[in-house]
Amino acid sequence: MGLSSTDTSNEAIQLCIFDLRRGQNEGQELDKILFFFPAGLPFSKQLSVIGLSEGLITFTRIFSPEAACEVIEAERNSHVFYEAEPDIWMVMVVEKSNDSEPIYRDDALRKVLKEIHSLFVMFHGSIRAMLEKETGGGLIRRHLHSFIMDYLRDFFVGKKLLLPSFHDCLKERGTVQMLTIGREAAIEVQSLVRVLESSAGNTPCYSLILFQDLLDDTINLFAYAVLRLTPHALSSGASSWSYLRKGNTASNVAAESNLAHPSSFSESFYGPTDVPHAGENQYHVVRPLQHDKWSKGKDGYLVTDIWGAEIGTWTYVTPTVWLRQTEERMYLCAYQHRSLTLILLVPVSSILTGEQGVSMVKRQVIENASLKILKVEEKLTKGWGGENAYHVSGYRYLLVDGDRNVSRTSPAAKVATLTKDSLLAMNKVRQEVELEKSRAKLDNSACEKDLEICIRAKNNAWVIARVTRGKELYMVLEKGNETLLYASDAVEKFSNRYCNGAFSLD
Template sequence: MDKSKELEAIWRIDALREVLKEIHSLFMMFHGSIRALLDKEPSGELTRAHLYPFIMDYLRDFLVGKKLQLPSFRDCLKERRTVQMLTVGREAAIEVQTLVRVLELCAGNTPCSSLILFQDLLVSTTLSPEDTINLFTYAVLRLTPHALSSGASSWSYLRKGNSSSHVATVSTLAPSGSVSEQFYGSRDTSPAGDNRYRITRPLQHDKWFKGKDGFLSTDIWGMDAGSLNVTTPTVWLRQTEERMYLCAYQYRSLTLILLIPFSSILNGEQGVSIVKQQLLENASLKILKVEEKLSKGWGGENAYHVSGYRYLLVDGNREISRASPPAKVTTLTKESLLALNRLREEVDSEKSRAKWDNPGHDKDLEVCIRAKNNAWAIARITGGKELYMVLEKANETLLYASDAVEKFSNRYCSGAFSLD
């Protein structure tokens, strides 16, 4: 590809669109719909007062010094708005199911929902796919052990360092003032400095802490008027439009998110405390067993590395993705990543055209691109599932590359991407 093509390939439009979708979905989870806020105050001042600090707090995850670093071509082996699942053995799965049933009964007759993560991977969920993605995203950003220890984003393209050579940068966010001034100059108010509204900022950094009892707490939602305790966070579920208390508990690498129906707790924070006590009394031993079994089966950060391959698997039907570990992806050359980014742009265009031409039907597709360094970038799309791969061995023929994809598909994808 020539220099102009390289510049065109720095950002992929669909990837940036997913960033906007993520902001919107997280905002709705914490504040409800924008339409509801406008109905409450048609002038829009209330909506702006909530939106501005929320977006600025979200974008701080992309801020390095005075540079705003957006997902670039180096992130083309990642898929935002999906969850990453932990592979669990049979014995561990049985223990997890038992724990989930206990969590469901923590509030008595009213069923609770739950999300269980190990490290930054999803183990179990009782939520809808949309709500699972939102809670999983927030947990990885702010609640998991890595998020708590780093005080920064857990997204893999920021984990391995903040070198500007690894991401594309934007030096300005607003017409005047540096990016850092825009961020750090905005506290709890809207751009106009209007203090009439109490603004909750759930995406603030360094605001969650682990207590001695294992529960995570934050003062983001304020303090309970009747005691010195912090107010329990609440979220809105997308599927049921139900308001839920959010309680997070952590034991070693295991993070549990318990969602308690707001309407089922009649005496506020006191009632939430009772549910937490029930969790400790009934689930502590099971939590210990689950964490122990998952830790024994855990292969570390490179657990899903496949030698010789750099890949991304996406199951669009289940909103799940799996990819080569970030440390392995960084070994790819710039030419290989640019080729894969260009390939993904072509796939995005084909998928978009297919939706218009034949709504409701997925299009089977295969695209191969040869990079300047002779690497192959390959995509296969079938039945709502997507496989993206980079093969960098020198002098590979297309036949060799296609055979490598077949072997990968048969061994790791149950033949889902095989051409036979």
């Protein structure tokens, strides 16, 4: 069964990954391409995108050797660049519906590319490493293909791929949403963490506690957890992300393939070096982003067959992830009690007995901590204000702590009440701030960017950005009165109440 989608609206978005070190000789240009979406696009067009990207990377290095091409804005398309690894570039091309209306913010799109790459590396290691393992490129292509297609599936609404646009201007990808908890609950959580860490015996262990959806490696784990592990992800996977839906993800796939059998994907893709048709098992591709693959086991731990089963047994292999900071491979164990999800990371090297050892650690943890877990869940549930817990009446805001990669926002439903004009204006302001920030970074200026922008837009909304000491606050006030002092007062009040005065002037 193939993906029979005939919809071609996907041409509005293209995403490719290429390696500048490959395909240097004429006639071998195809070798550069490691991933292209939509895969059905004729090679000439794929090469055209990559040729332009490569040309501009080289061109911009003439003037800006320290930072090559980041974005091409043309009348109909934007190309957003991200150098994921040295000489390995990801480029996303998005079509603009209307040149003058800035739908997308390149930084928001770049963060999608960044997230794809970080998650990929977390599960599979770096692209370069995989390329070195198998220089033909078949291995990495297959992995990237299944991984990114699984990832992109989340962005499909109907037949359209919806990327972060101005509607999402009060969100920040790549940050963790922290749950604000009372003092008592915090103490409980702390003690739970201590119990968890000690119950793993002598093995060092990291843990992450998530409640509902709220909470460089932490971000990835958080992102993954929110995408696939939390109760919300588990249930929505069952209800709305039915398998049929995946049929829409790729276009022109007659020649392409069946995502369920990724190894058969375009065998003709790069000629004879690639796998033969029957080589189904030549590459075992683990697809951690596959939907509906996690479920709750009897012991409260989440299980999945994504990583396969132990040979000769029925036990599923415990997933492992690779941490960049410690450069270690870790077992990923997720335990769930109602709305509470616990993620335990145990170094692979610390457990010598394989799966058996892992289950022992898991059991040990539950034995020691189950009571605590119950208690913490109860406390958190009691203290949690629901979906609108972070709503501040009259404000639509995004608060980012860049140093801790933590963010907090107005509930999405509340942000959605803003007019398009306000959202576009905020999107534009964010773009301006991004530019200022990246410039300050390149200048290596010792003092961090300190910036205050306060705009009364055409529709009378106040659109405000404050950047100070690594913290950022963005807000839209639609019903404010017209004086600038009103707007700064509103910021001041918010700052004093919710940000410990970080944005207050005195």
